Amino acid sequence: MRDLLLQGAGVIAILVSIAHGVIGETKVFARGTVEPPRLRTLLRLVWQAGTVAWIACGVLLVAAPWMGSDVARHWIIATSAAVFGFAAIANALATRTVHLGWIGMSAAVALAVAGY
Numbered sequence: 001m002r003d004l005l006l007q008g009a010g011v012i013a014i015l016v017s018i019a020h021g022v023i024g025e026t027k028v029f030a031r032g033t034v035e036p037p038r039l040r041t042l043l044r045l046v047w048q049a050g051t052v053a054w055i056a057c058g059v060l061l062v063a064a065p066w067m068g069s070d071v072a073r074h075w076i077i078a079t080s081a082a083v084f085g086f087a088a089i090a091n092a093l094a095t096r097t098v099h100l101g102w103i104g105m106s107a108a109v110a111l112a113v114a115g116y
């Protein structure tokens with residue numbers, strides 16, 4: 001059961017991360033104007049770096065049960081919980097309303113910690 005909780009956390013994290021990347025490209029950067037163009041490129045790349053990092057954490061959560069190492073499992077869970085927890089808190093503070101971003105990341109944290 002612990003493994004399923006951990007893998008569920010990883011799947012949720014991956015889905016929320018993909019949504020973050022797609023919404024960033026289709027809603028945020030498609031409408032916004034940032035000058036100079038180099039700065040716009042930098043902001044897009046930084047935005048997508050977060051997306052890629054969150055997907056990587058999600059993949060590690062899915063793979064952790066098959067690693068055969070309790071130490072690796074615990075470090076993956078602790079690191080992912082810290083990363084997703086910070087993202088959830090930052091999103092909640094920024095939106096100040098019910099938002100799927102912080103709800104999804106909070107769910108990933110809760111499942112990961114439950115699968116510890």
